[in-house]
Amino acid sequence: MSILTAPENNTPLQSLDEVEDFYKQRYPEPMTEEQKKPSVGTDPNKKVTEFRNYEADARPTVREFYRLNHAHQTYDFALAKRKEYLGLNRRQMSIWEAAEYLNQLVDDSDPDTDLSQLEHLLQTAEHLRADGKPRWMILTGFVHDLGKILCLWGEPQWAVVGDTFPTGCAYSQKIVFPRFFDANPDSQDARFQSRNGIYAEGCGLDAVNLSWGHDEYIYNVCKDYLPMEGLYMLRYHSFYPWHREGEYGHLLNDQDRKHLKDVHDFNPYDLYTKSHAKPDAKALRPYYEDLISEYFPTKVRW
Ligand SMILES: [Fe+2]
Ligand SMILES: [Fe+2]
Numbered sequence: 001m002s003i004l005t006a007p008e009n010n011t012p013l014q015s016l017d018e019v020e021d022f023y024k025q026r027y028p029e030p031m032t033e034e035q036k037k038p039s040v041g042t043d044p045n046k047k048v049t050e051f052r053n054y055e056a057d058a059r060p061t062v063r064e065f066y067r068l069n070h071a072h073q074t075y076d077f078a079l080a081k082r083k084e085y086l087g088l089n090r091r092q093m094s095i096w097e098a099a100e101y102l103n104q105l106v107d108d109s110d111p112d113t114d115l116s117q118l119e120h121l122l123q124t125a126e127h128l129r130a131d132g133k134p135r136w137m138i139l140t141g142f143v144h145d146l147g148k149i150l151c152l153w154g155e156p157q158w159a160v161v162g163d164t165f166p167t168g169c170a171y172s173q174k175i176v177f178p179r180f181f182d183a184n185p186d187s188q189d190a191r192f193q194s195r196n197g198i199y200a201e202g203c204g205l206d207a208v209n210l211s212w213g214h215d216e217y218i219y220n221v222c223k224d225y226l227p228m229e230g231l232y233m234l235r236y237h238s239f240y241p242w243h244r245e246g247e248y249g250h251l252l253n254d255q256d257r258k259h260l261k262d263v264h265d266f267n268p269y270d271l272y273t274k275s276h277a278k279p280d281a282k283a284l285r286p287y288y289e290d291l292i293s294e295y296f297p298t299k300v301r302w
């Protein structure tokens with residue numbers, strides 16, 4: 001079999017953490033207040049250079065992951081996955097059950113140094129709690145990556161994690177590894193080549209078909225139960241081209257502009273709170289069960 005026809009390895013990453021570590025490599029520090037201001041322009045050429053460096057430093061596994069992600073996340077794929085999953089007819093589980101279910105996700109991460117999925121959720125939530133954040137935000141931290149259960153349902157890594165980006169319009173050059181989009185069939189589709197593509201200027205992100213992943217899925221699971229601020233944190237926490245690069249301003253509406261702040265507030269807790277001190281899930285469970293019951297019904301549709 002030639003290399004061109006060989007089936008693709010859909011699990012290039014040894015562990016999903018490799019993608020999170022790569023975010024941290026690209027964005028080693030939390031954003032400053034100055035950087036969060038939408039109108040403050042940074043030198044666009046400098047950004048491109050920095051991105052090339054990140055690309056050069058990326059592990060081959062991470063590079064391969066983004067190659068697959070950019071080649072296969074088409075407009076039609078993202079739409080089809082919404083249809084497949086967003087009826088939420090797979091099963092009914094409590095939030096805590098979903099966290100334990102996700103924790104079965106076994107990959108080749110190092111159990112001595114890497115956090116389990118449940119530990120990452122608890123660490124994120126516990127830092128929010130320690131900083132005196134509102135209860136809904138602590139809970140948002142606890143649920144934010146539960147959408148990664150998509151991996152347990154057979155979805156390839158490239159359809160679960162990684163930066164998300166709008167499909168159906170031109171790709172921003174500030175998306176990591178932009179050249180990998182050359183292999184995406186959408187890059188040949190006449191409808192999608194302009195800045196707005198199929199969208200109306202200022203249509204709002206809710207109308208935009210972002211590439212499919214764990215953010216959109218967990219947002220839909222939670223959308224009847226958490227406040228809008230938390231829902232923005234869930235739905236866009238991997239949309240780095242927007243919240244870290246300031247791209248796609250032409251697709252935003254007033255609501256998106258208002259809630260970008262919430263996505264910014266959440267990001268440091270996701271990216272910069274990892275430590276080797278592992279949270280004690282057994283001891284923390286009663287607190288989280290209590291918090292969950294404040295916002296969610298006993299069984300939630302997945
Ligand atoms: Fe995530
Ligand atoms: Fe996370």
